[in-house]
Amino acid sequence: MTAAAPTLDAYAELAVQVGLNLQPGQDMLIIADLEHAELTRAVARKAFEAGARFVDVDYRDARLARIRADLSPDESLGWSPPHHVQQIHDLAARSGAIVQISAPPDPTIFEGADGERLARNAEVEWRRAYLKEVTEGRFNWVIVAGPTPAWAQRVFGEPDVDRLWRAIADAVRLDEPDPPAAWREHVERLDRRAAALNAHDFDAMHLRGPGTDLRVGLPESAIWDSASMQTAWGLTYVPNMPTEEIFTTPHAARVDGVVRSTKPLVLLGQLVRDIEMRFEGGRAVDVQAAEGEDVLRESMATDENASRLGELALVDNDSRVGRTGLTFYDTLFDENAASHIAYGEGLPFAIDGGQELTWEEREQLGVNHSAVHVDFMIGSPELDVDGIERDGTAVPVMRGGDFILG
Amino acid sequence: MTAAAPTLDAYAELAVQVGLNLQPGQDMLIIADLEHAELTRAVARKAFEAGARFVDVDYRDARLARIRADLSPDESLGWSPPHHVQQIHDLAARSGAIVQISAPPDPTIFEGADGERLARNAEVEWRRAYLKEVTEGRFNWVIVAGPTPAWAQRVFGEPDVDRLWRAIADAVRLDEPDPPAAWREHVERLDRRAAALNAHDFDAMHLRGPGTDLRVGLPESAIWDSASMQTAWGLTYVPNMPTEEIFTTPHAARVDGVVRSTKPLVLLGQLVRDIEMRFEGGRAVDVQAAEGEDVLRESMATDENASRLGELALVDNDSRVGRTGLTFYDTLFDENAASHIAYGEGLPFAIDGGQELTWEEREQLGVNHSAVHVDFMIGSPELDVDGIERDGTAVPVMRGGDFILG
Numbered sequence: 001m002t003a004a005a006p007t008l009d010a011y012a013e014l015a016v017q018v019g020l021n022l023q024p025g026q027d028m029l030i031i032a033d034l035e036h037a038e039l040t041r042a043v044a045r046k047a048f049e050a051g052a053r054f055v056d057v058d059y060r061d062a063r064l065a066r067i068r069a070d071l072s073p074d075e076s077l078g079w080s081p082p083h084h085v086q087q088i089h090d091l092a093a094r095s096g097a098i099v100q101i102s103a104p105p106d107p108t109i110f111e112g113a114d115g116e117r118l119a120r121n122a123e124v125e126w127r128r129a130y131l132k133e134v135t136e137g138r139f140n141w142v143i144v145a146g147p148t149p150a151w152a153q154r155v156f157g158e159p160d161v162d163r164l165w166r167a168i169a170d171a172v173r174l175d176e177p178d179p180p181a182a183w184r185e186h187v188e189r190l191d192r193r194a195a196a197l198n199a200h201d202f203d204a205m206h207l208r209g210p211g212t213d214l215r216v217g218l219p220e221s222a223i224w225d226s227a228s229m230q231t232a233w234g235l236t237y238v239p240n241m242p243t244e245e246i247f248t249t250p251h252a253a254r255v256d257g258v259v260r261s262t263k264p265l266v267l268l269g270q271l272v273r274d275i276e277m278r279f280e281g282g283r284a285v286d287v288q289a290a291e292g293e294d295v296l297r298e299s300m301a302t303d304e305n306a307s308r309l310g311e312l313a314l315v316d317n318d319s320r321v322g323r324t325g326l327t328f329y330d331t332l333f334d335e336n337a338a339s340h341i342a343y344g345e346g347l348p349f350a351i352d353g354g355q356e357l358t359w360e361e362r363e364q365l366g367v368n369h370s371a372v373h374v375d376f377m378i379g380s381p382e383l384d385v386d387g388i389e390r391d392g393t394a395v396p397v398m399r400g401g402d403f404i405l406g
Numbered sequence: 407m408t409a410a411a412p413t414l415d416a417y418a419e420l421a422v423q424v425g426l427n428l429q430p431g432q433d434m435l436i437i438a439d440l441e442h443a444e445l446t447r448a449v450a451r452k453a454f455e456a457g458a459r460f461v462d463v464d465y466r467d468a469r470l471a472r473i474r475a476d477l478s479p480d481e482s483l484g485w486s487p488p489h490h491v492q493q494i495h496d497l498a499a500r501s502g503a504i505v506q507i508s509a510p511p512d513p514t515i516f517e518g519a520d521g522e523r524l525a526r527n528a529e530v531e532w533r534r535a536y537l538k539e540v541t542e543g544r545f546n547w548v549i550v551a552g553p554t555p556a557w558a559q560r561v562f563g564e565p566d567v568d569r570l571w572r573a574i575a576d577a578v579r580l581d582e583p584d585p586p587a588a589w590r591e592h593v594e595r596l597d598r599r600a601a602a603l604n605a606h607d608f609d610a611m612h613l614r615g616p617g618t619d620l621r622v623g624l625p626e627s628a629i630w631d632s633a634s635m636q637t638a639w640g641l642t643y644v645p646n647m648p649t650e651e652i653f654t655t656p657h658a659a660r661v662d663g664v665v666r667s668t669k670p671l672v673l674l675g676q677l678v679r680d681i682e683m684r685f686e687g688g689r690a691v692d693v694q695a696a697e698g699e700d701v702l703r704e705s706m707a708t709d710e711n712a713s714r715l716g717e718l719a720l721v722d723n724d725s726r727v728g729r730t731g732l733t734f735y736d737t738l739f740d741e742n743a744a745s746h747i748a749y750g751e752g753l754p755f756a757i758d759g760g761q762e763l764t765w766e767e768r769e770q771l772g773v774n775h776s777a778v779h780v781d782f783m784i785g786s787p788e789l790d791v792d793g794i795e796r797d798g799t800a801v802p803v804m805r806g807g808d809f810i811l812g
Contacts (some may be wrong), residue, residue: 034440034465041469048477055474056487059465068461071454081462083496087489188630295734 012042019142024051030102036146055248062105080125092138106150110269119298137232140398190226196406202387208382217254219366221352244336247313249350251366253282305370311342339379418448425548430457438507442552468511486531498544512556516675525704543638552706596632602812603630613652615789623660624774627758652740653719655756657772659688669783711776717748750778
C-alpha cells in the first residue's frame with residue numbers, strides 16, 4: 001500500500017498556517033512560475049480563509065527568462081523594472097507575507113544557453129531589494145515546493161508527479177496524522193540543537209570529509225539559528241518547508257581550506273556538479289566544477305563579496321529529506337538532506353542584535369554583504385564537524401553525519 | 407482542402423510589426439492570461455527581434471480573479487496594488503508599447519459568481535491609469551486574440567482550437583500571401599470611409615434597426631477615426647487586430663432613444679444577452695438584459711458617467727469578421743462584425759486637438775469621462791444610419807448594414 005498523494009489544499013494550508021503563520025489583515029504575495037498555477041490558487045484560497053486582506057501573485061515564466069537571456073540587448077539584460085522593485089518595498093512597508101513556490105526549472109528550457117548571460121539576467125536589483133527586506137525581518141515568508149513533470153523526470157527518470165508529491169509529503173510531514181503538531185515538535189528539536197551549539201560560543205567550525213577540510217571562522221556574536229524565525233515586529237514563522245538545518249553566518253574574512261560539493265546544484269536553471277573550491281582569508285581563490293563551471297563563476301563574480309561565505313548549516317543523517325534517499329536537484333530539499341555552505345549574502349539575524357545594525361556595522365563584525373546567496377551541499381555520512389573553542393580546544397559536534405552534540 | 411492553422415510566430419510578427427509598429431529601443435509590456443503563455447513568448451521573441459529594449463509580462467489568472475471575487479474582504483475587493491498602477495505610468499513615461507492578448511475567459515470559471523462583487527473586483531484604479539495613458543497617446547498598443555479550448559468550445563460547441571485559429575487567421579488576413587501589404591490596403595480603405603464622414607461635419611447620427619431608434623449627438627469638433635492611431639509623439643500604429651470599424655466619440659449629453667443589442671457581450675466573465683436601453687439626455691435611464699443584467703447594471707454604475715456613451719462605431723457587412731458568420735463571444739471580434747456603441751469613457755483623440763486638452767475642457771466639449779469603456783453590438787444587415795447635418799438634413803450613410811457613403 002502506498003500513501004495517497006497529499007492534496008494541494010493540505011500543503012497550501014500548512015504553508016499558510018505553519019510556514020507563514022499568516023495573521024488576519026496581512027497582505028500576501030505569491031511568487032510562482034506559471035506552471036504552479038494550481039498550487040498558487042490553493043495557497044490564495046487558504047490565505048483568504050486565514051484572513052488575508054489582499055493576495056497578489058507574481059507569475060514568473062522560465063521560458064520567458066530564457067528568451068530574455070538569449071535576445072535582450074546588453075543594456076537591459078537583468079534590468080529590474082522599477083515597479084517590480086517597488087512591489088517588494090510596498091509589501092514590506094505594509095508588513096506583508098510572501099509565499100514562494102519553487103521547483104527546479106525544466107533543464108531543457110536552459111539547455112545551450114550562455115551561462116554568462118543567464119547569470120546577468122537575474123534581476124539583481126529586485127533580488128537586492130528582496131534580500132534587504134527579508135534580512136531586516138520586514139516579511140514573514142515561506143518557500144514551498146511545487147512538483148512538476150520535468151522535476152519528477154529529473155528525480156525519478158520518469159515524469160511521475162504523484163511519486164514526487166509523495167516524496168514531498170514525506171519531507172514536509174504531511175503523512176503525519178496531525179501535520180501542524182508534528183511540525184511544532186520538529187521545530188523544538190532543531191531549536192534544542194541550535195541552543196546546544198550556542199551554549200559553547202565557538203570561535204570557528206572545522207569540517208572534514210572526502211575532499212573537504214575547511215575551517216570556518218565565526219563572528220564573535222554569531223548565533224546558531226534553526227527552523228523558526230521572527231519578523232522585526234515579533235511574529236514567529238517557519239520560512240522553509242521542509243527544513244532540517246541549524247545554521248549561522250560565517251566570518252567573511254576567516255574561511256580557509258578546501259571543500260567539495262556532495263550533491264548537484266541547480267543555478268539559474270543550469271546544473272552545477274562536483275564543485276571544488278579553495279578558500280584563503282575568506283575568499284574563494286580557486287573555483288572548479290565538473291559541469292556548469294561558467295555559470296558558477298559568473299554568479300560568484302556578481303559583486304565584490306559574492307566569493308565569500310554567507311552561511312554555514314549543519315544537517316543530521318536523520319533528516320526527513322535525507323532519509324528519502326533522493327537527490328531532488330533543488331536547494332530547498334537538498335540543502336535539508338545534508339550540511340551545506342552558501343556563498344554571498346550573510347545572515348544578519350544570525351548575529352546577536354544584527355537586525356538593528358547598519359550593513360556597515362554588520363560588515364565590521366564579519367557578516368558578508370552581497371546581492372547573491374547560493375547554497376551548495378557539502379554534507380554526507382562521512383562528514384565530521386568540530387567546534388573550536390576560543391582557546392583552541394576542538395569539541396566534537398558531528399561524527400559520520402550524525403549530531404553528537406545537542 | 408482547408409488552410410493550415412497560422413503559426414503563432416506569424417500572428418506575433420503581425421502584432422509587433424503592423425499592430426504596434428514597434429520601434430527599436432522601445433520597452434514593451436505584454437498583458438496576457440497565463441493560458442496564453444505560448445503566444446506571449448512568441449510575441450516577446452518577435453519584439454526582441456524588432457529591437458525592443460525590454461519585454462515585461464503581466465500574467466493574469468482568471469481563476470485567481472474568481473478566488474478574489476469570492477473571498478476578498480470587502481475593503482480590498484478590486485484594490486490595485488500601487489506598484490501595479492506604477493507599471494503603467496512608468497511605461498508611459500518611457501514611451502513604451504503594450505500588447506494585450508485577449509480571449510473570453512472560460513465561462514465555467516465565473517459560473518455562479520456574485521455579479522456585484524465581480525464588477526467591484528475589476529481593479530478600477532489600474533484601469534483608470536491605463537485609460538488615462540492610452541487616451542493621452544502615451545503608448546502604441548495593440549489587442550490580439552489568443553485562442554483557447556474554452557473559447558473554441560463556446561464558438562463551435564467543441565474545443566477545436568485549430569478551427570478557431572483558422573477563423574482568427576481569416577479575420578486578421580493571415581491567409582493573404584502578404585499579410586502586412588493586405589493590412590496597409592485595408593487600413594487605407596477604412597481611412598477613406600472616415601474621411602467621407604468627416605467631410606460632412608455631422609451634428610448627429612440617427613440609427614434605425616429592429617429594437618433600435620437612436621439619435622447620437624456629436625461634439626462640434628468630433629472626428630471619425632479608423633484602424634490606425636497615432637501616439638502623442640507621432641508614431642502610427644493599429645491598435646486592434648482585427649479591426650473593421652470607423653468610430654467617433656458621442657456627445658455625453660445628447661443621446662436619445664432606444665437601442666437593442668444584436669450580439670452577446672462577455673462582461674467581467676459573464677454573458678450579457680439581449681440588452682435593451684433607453685437614453686434620455688445622454689444617460690441610460692432604463693437598462694434591461696435577458697441574461698447578465700446584474701453585472702451590466704453594476705458596470706454601468708461604476709461611476710457617475712458610466713451610464714453615458716463614450717463611442718459610436720460603424721461597421722460594414724463586408725467586414726472580414728462579419729463574413730465568418732461566427733459569433734466569437736469576444737468584443738475584439740464581435741465589435742468588428744457589426745456597428746456598436748460603448749458606454750463609459752469617451753475618446754479624446756476623436757476630438758480635434760483633444761489629446762492636448764484637460765479632461766475638464768474635453769467634458770465641456772461633450773466627451774464622456776469614466777473609468778469603464780464597454781462596447782456592445784447594435785449593428786446588423788437591417789441597420790440604417792443617417793448623418794444629420796447642422797441644418798437638420800438627413801444624409802444616408804448606411805443602408806441594410808452597407809456603407810453607401812465613403
